[in-house]
């Protein structure tokens with residue numbers, strides 16, 4: 001190993017002491033040159049203690065102080081976009097332009113946090129009764145934990161900690177152990193921007209570290225983003241320990257293509273949304289539902305485009321799609337394609353034999369396209385999280401929507417049509433948290449919240465936007481009477497005010 005990734009606690013690097021390490025590979029070469037410290041419960045406790053100590057001053061810091069740090073942080077992140085994106089590419093594998101996009105979307109939440117002064121304005125009603133005023137205010141929770149997935153090692157942590165910290169909380173982040181370095185750089189830059197020690201801490205680890213956070217008495221709330229089984233577990237466990245929880249889970253996002261759609265635009269969108277970031281996006285389109293007679297033509301157009309995608313190392317500017325994150329994940333993704341024909345699918349593009357010259361040890365998989373996929377096929381029922389697109393056929397709009405609504409997932413969905421009435425009907429009838437109309441990946445901007453329905457989210461709050469501010473604060477209503485010295489004493493009254 002040439003590099004070790006340590007924890008960041010109390011504003012400085014802290015070496016791991018558990019003597020447990022996780023491998024971090026470069027997915028484009030298969031080389032495991034880095035190891036990451038896996039925290040014990042005691043190390044998690046040290047991070048929570050640092051956050052708790054920092055909360056005593058950060059929790060009552062002025063809005064002016066917080067926003068000054070955030071504005072400096074925004075400028076530093078902007079100046080280090082390329083560097084952060086390169087760290088993401090080296091450990092995740094996605095192409096550099098895509099990594100730059102994830103940094104930009106994370107930065108958007110920092111920008112939202114820069115405007116926290118407006119978001120935290122309370123409400124005041126004067127003279128609700130004689131000389132009585134009522135104010136609603138929102139206050140921070142204390143120490144908040146964030147647990148993030150491998151697929152957006154910079155953006156997803158930034159969905160969480162900037163807003164939580166802007167609201168006056170302190171934070172312990174447990175990033176994915178598969179690509180842990182980006183979050184450390186994000187923490188270092190925040191410190192450089194003037195964030196006091198202990199306000200943001202990063203502990204690396206696996207289930208042991210996560211479990212320690214879920215039951216820790218000093219952790220008030222948990223933000224989680226990851227797969228559905230773990231999201232469900234996080235929600236159940238952390239709420240049982242009295243914590244506020246938002247747990248965003250996995251997805252199977254459908255794109256409904258109506259017979260009147262512009263098929264070239266729909267095919268462009270399906271290919272971009274299915275194979276971008278090698279399908280390792282929670283908003284990737286993994287199922288296209290072709291309505292009426294458009295199926296064959298649409299599959300032809302998707303195939304034509306998918307065949308041309310250049311697979312290669314993320315650092316090579318000519319690559320359009322990078323490798324999968326680990327060798328084990330690559331094997332799992334390939335298994336869905338290998339078993340597809342036996343389950344009744346037509347394998348239009350296989351993708352499993354993809355090799356990149358000069359990088360033979362990388363975790364490669366080319367675009368795979370499965371047509372006429374039955375809803376019983378494993379490739380349709382499970383979240384694959386790789387470059388595998390399933391096409392299903394439906395006779396009518398109603399059949400298509402019913403199919404989408406029967407999925408246990410409800411993260412995002414999209415409709416491609418020229419019919420405004422059908423699009424509006426879809427927007428009202430479909431059961432998903434984010435809906436695109438001629439937009440394949442409807443990830444909202446930072447000032448609108450993000451989150452799915454059904455098994456794609458456990459908890460009441462979506463992430464960032466207004467929901468994010470709400471999640472990271474709790475309400476208090478203050479009723480005040482300042483009697484005039486000239487008033488006669490009110491006297492005792494045991495009645496309920498009418």
Ligand code: NAD
Nearest residue numbers: 148149150175176206207210226227230248249250251282
């Ligand atoms: P994952 O669920 O395996 O891991 C997420 C986090 O949970 C990691 O930090 C990991 O260390 C931790 N973890 C894993 N197993 C655990 C266990 N048994 N107990 C406690 N903690 C555990 O997810 P992943 O593979 O890193 O990321 C991909 C998944 O994330 C996909 O399912 C994808 O759809 C989902 N995702 C969802 C969204 C969304 O907004 N809904 C966004 C990004 C990714």
